Amino acid sequence: MRHADHVARESQSNSATSALAASWRRSLLKHGLDPSDARRPERLTLEELSRRRQAMEHFLRVAAPQLDQLFNLVCLSGCNVLLTDADGVVMDQRVNAADAEQFRDWGLWQGADWSEAAQGTNGIGTCLAEGRQVTIHRGEHFHTRNTAMSCMDAPIWGPDGRLLAALDVSSARADQTERYNRLISAQVAQTAKAIEAVFFRASFPGARIVAPDDTADAAVLLAVDNDDLAIGATRAARRVLGLEREGAFRPRPAADLLGRDDDLTGFDKGERAALVRALARADGNVSAAARALGIGRATMYRRMARLGLVEKSG
Structure with missing residues (x-):
């Protein structure tokens, strides 16, 4: 059976319950895609890509050393390392010159849109659509034209808790095994967490x-x-x-x-910190904070004034 026919049949089957079948269904029914469509992914213009990269400049700069480290681990295996934004557009990549032509032909290149809405089930798009780590191996892709690749992806969450990016390693090897995919997938997940942690630190x-x-x-x-x-x-x-x-x-x-002891001899340091904590617990209510501290309201105000604390406005 042709791949496109298999995808169409499984996507419309009422008994299809797997995560893969759910993604195929979204691709076919929600996004209206055709699995036999052989067109390459659309790419942003250089101007559009530049604008997106500028908006993520701080993040991309922080993530770059982690991308380098990951690429050093997988570069000899015919792999392409990609970093996208939350929309699935490729913002940065690492690839060997010998493999570049193949990946460029597939559309795995900077500026390309690999969202699930654009390309159906694929590592980048499905990772972002479901907010979880995924591996899409060869025939698991929605489009027939993408079935020669294996893609291992992990989401990266921003300091605000929102989905920020996807980290992808795609392989061009025809002999890529699922066991090897698992090894790469584990490294991708580890690197994604490292990028997330480094960017969180840089944000504060x-x-x-x-x-x-x-x-x-x-x-x-x-x-x-x-x-x-x-x-x-x-x-x-x-x-x-x-x-x-x-x-x-x-x-x-x-x-x-x-869950640490809340006293001034341990974690807390100074009267100001104690007042700030009490006000935070009382959601800015000075009277409630004063009662919790065992002092009068007037005393609380005097100490706040001395320590430069301002009453929270209603």
Whole structure:
């Protein structure tokens, strides 16, 4: 059976329940794609690509050394390392000159749109559509023209908890095995987490970056300011600690999140930090914060004024 016919049949089958079949279904029914379409992926103009790269300049600069390290590990295996934005457009890549022509012909090149909406099931697009690590091996691709490649991808989450990018390693080898794909996939996932952590640190230059004592996940990180308030958290930390999934982050005492002793002889340092924590726990209510500290409201105001703390406006 032709690949295009197989994809069409599985996509429309009511009994298809696998993640792959779900992606094929989205590609066919939601995005209206034809698996036999042999056109190359559309590419942005140089001007459009430049604008997108400028918008991600800080991230791309931080990620570049990690891309270099990953490429050094896979470059002898006919692999192409790609970094996309959240829309699936390739922003940066690493590829050997000997393999460049093949990948350029496939459209795995800077400026190309590899979203699932544009190319159907593929490593980059499906990774972004589902927000998870994926491997799309040869015939698992939606388009017949893409079935000669294997793609291993992992998502990268931004400091705001939102999906920021996809990291992809694509192979041009005809003898690429699923076992070897698993090895590459593990390295891709590790590098994606490293990029995420490095960019998170760079996004909070004046903060301490800490992690809960009971986690081995390098992506679980908090940014803590001089008043010992957590002012940022990675996507993984937000999930583990039950915080806002994405978007604005409400500062709260790091001691509360990390489960550490909340006293002035340990984690906390100074009267100002104690007042800031009390106000944060009371959501800015001075009277409630004063009661929690066991002092009068007037005393609380005097100490706030002396320490340069301003009452939160309603």
